Amino acid sequence: MRTAFINLPVSDVKRSVEFFGRLGFEFNDEFSDEKTSCMIVEQNIFVMLLEEDRFKDFVNGDIADAKRVTEVITCLSAESKEEVDDTVARAIAAGGKPWKPALREGPMYGGSFQDLDGHVWELVYAAQA
DSSP states (O other), X not given: OOOEEEEEEESOHHHHHHHHHHTTOEEEEEEEEXXXXXXXXXXXXXXXEEEHHHHGGGOSSOOOOTTTSOOOEEEEXXXXXXXXXXXXXXXXXXXXXXXSOOEEETTEEEEEEEOTTOOEXXXXXXXXX
């Protein structure tokens, strides 16, 4: 089984931890420090929130300004339409911004938001036939 580490630059790791904590995510302190936090998505899926100066240690070139351009869409599955709507609402209440209107395509339902640094997050529920 593979493990996925998604690395995202953030302006303030403490603010980002508070934001994602309000969405129900937990963090692994073993892989965190004052400039980095390891957010647990699932057993083998993690998002490394790295302050921009730390993120620069891992990349060549410039860091995309996610408030101006979309560099990636991180899409997570949801257990229900209600979970999609609730998570998007909590993200907006915590300081995030709406991104696109709710998506309804056949058995799929999705919602999206931008986090505090402009990164796009989607949640998708696919009804079982």
